Amino acid sequence: MSDAKILLGGNEYELPTITGSEGEVGIEIRSLRKVSGAVTLDEGYGNTGSCKSAITFIDGEQGILRYRGYPIEEVAEQCTFVEVCYLLIYGMLPSADELASFSESLTRHTLLHEDMKKFFEGYSPSAHPMAILSSMVASLSTYYPESTDANLDLNILRLLAKAKTIAAFSYKKSIGQPFIYPRNDLTYTQNFLHMMFANPAEPYEVPEVFDHALRLLLILHADHEQNCSTSTVRMVGSSEADLFASISAGINALSGPLHGGANQKVMEMLRRIRADGSNYKKYVEMAKDKDSDFRLMGFGHRVYKNFDPRARILKAAANRVLEELHLDDSLLDIARALEEVALQDEYFVERKLYPNVDFYSGFLYRAMGIPTDMFTVMFALGRLPGWIAHWKEMREDPKARIHRPRQIYIGEAARSIPPRDKR
DSSP, rough: OOEEEEEETTTEEEEEEEOOSSSSSOOOOTTHHHHHHHOOOOOOGGTOOOOOOOEEETTTTTEEETTTEEEEHHHHHOHHHHHHHHHOOOOOOSOOOHHHHHHHHHTTTSSOOGGGGGOOOOOTTTOOOHHHHHHHHHHHHHHOOSSSSSGGGHHHHHHHHHHHHHHHHHHHHHOOOOOOOOOSOOOOHHHHHHHHBBTTTBBOOOHHHHHHHHHHHHTTTOSSSSOOOHHHHHHHTTTTHHHHHHHHHHHHHHHTTTTTTTHHHHHHHHHHHHTTTTOHHHHHHHOOTTTTOOOOHHHHHHHOOOOOOOHHHHHHHHHHHHHHTTTHHHHHHHHHHHHHHHHHHHHHHTOEEEEEEHHHHHHHHHHHTTOOOHHHHHHHHHHHHHHHHHHHHHHTTTOOOOOOHHHHHEEEEOOOOOOOOOO
């Protein structure tokens, strides 16, 4: 493709273009300031490519999501979460031997250093599990310093393995129960559920339906291109901050209600509607009223202008789980009614406000017995391999440099401090 041309102040500047493997076109603007003195302004980075990446492809218009070229529908149906971790981080699906070795290593590194248990004692019982997770992940660097690149793969294994232990321990802390140690005979997802729900008084057998649902949830959240938290991981990592510090920053970014906290907001919204007599039509009209501050959570997506492909998968999974467990969930009834309205009402159809992944994920967590304040932690566990993959990709890029966005200053022009009495 030929270079792009920009007319600015009567001068014409040519800028090179780059085309991705799926036909995406970008304009390379790095030289613009050097030749013209101008910078670009794209508040929120909605139309700015911050990097070149080979990890995940999204076509929001067509509702397409692929991990390393594999359609999310095939990945969700055929892969385990451990396979997806390997795929995203190392760029290929593991062979049988590679998968066995990787899985065994994840199992062997699940335990936390015993001294780290003392950290949990210092947290308030009311501390949010996301705050605990980010703090504990950051503290891992004090036990496993990244002295050389040789131990990078080992630290990746440690982080993937220990994050679920930290998450489960944070839940046990919040309800005042003793910590449950991981078991080497369980899979990645089974181990997490075991640490969450087992207790010394009675054994806990992980229901197969929960294991399957958790596998889907983690896989569907594993990566999603340059979202807020992933961009944060890259931003922090660009300073050559270590893996644990960078991922801790991503966890904090994910904790915001506009990002990882959205599925929690969905459940809160549905409870509000139920408390108001389940009059969902009233809230649909409120959402359409420009003078109302009410917003239907879980509808629409900044990237997808079609149905979120992850939502299709989770909708079917939620129906299967509730049917198999014979659960009668009044919140799901309200959600289904809202979905039907959104798919037929002209207001929502014109604005392409389809249900997204957050709309359904909460029901699966709820069915498994995972409390609402753990929802974002579950999102973080799923997103972990994506964050690691992006951090690793940037670290290994010889052209990578520290991130330093520009700004358009709109403050006061140069001025002097007025004369003052000497004191």
